[in-house]
Amino acid sequence: MRFLGYIVDKEGLRTDPEKVSAILNFERPKTFKELKRFIGIASWYKRFVKNFSVIAAPLHSLTKGKQKKFIWTDEAEKAFVALKTFLTSTPVISCPDFKEPFIIQCDASNKGIGAVLSQKIDGLEKPIAYLSRKLNDREQLYSTSERELLSIVYAVEKFRPYVDGSHFTVVTDHSALKMIHKMKDPHGKLARSAMKLQAFSFDIVRM
Secondary structure: EOOOEEEEEOEEEEOOHHHHHHHHHHOOOOOHHHHHHHHHHHHHHHOOOOHHHHHHHHHHOOOOOOOOOOOOOOEEEHHHHHHHHOOOOOOEOOOOOOOOOOEEEEEEEOOEEEEEEEEEOOEEEEEEEEEEEOOOOEEEOHHHOHHHHHHHHHHHHOHHHHHHHHHHHHEEOOOHHHHHOOOOOOOOHHHHHHHHHHHOOOEEOOO
């Protein structure tokens, strides 16, 4: 069944081949207006693409500021091609089963953070939702462990409607686990945010 640009079936949510075809056939933008249109169309399916915001960052950068001349960069070309490539092989987004435990796998780089919410269904781990965002200038100065911790805080807060009130698992790097345990006297925005994790019931396992 087609619904709001998606295909809904017994397995979950899929991208609509007709909508994806329009993205794949979208010609390389030559103006800011065309670029914004492509970003808008591609963003409709960002829930299907892991680290969408990080991948699309070079495209968003071209639309910022007061640039008068449209200059297509190598980074923008790579992002444009990458988004098209990922959209040709998107996974099925499964419907959540609130009787089963959730898994949040977090990821952090020097450019952005992301996470995937999943569950084991019939013995297989299947995605429920993806999310990601760019790091701001200050966050890019964080250490690797701080970025990993930031990704956990961000993911748990965003996935709160799914995991609140239940016990779940967070999959991340071991160093982030050590940072959480060491935060006995929190200072700074990140540390204070991390303390919010105490309101949740979860285990952390090493990636």
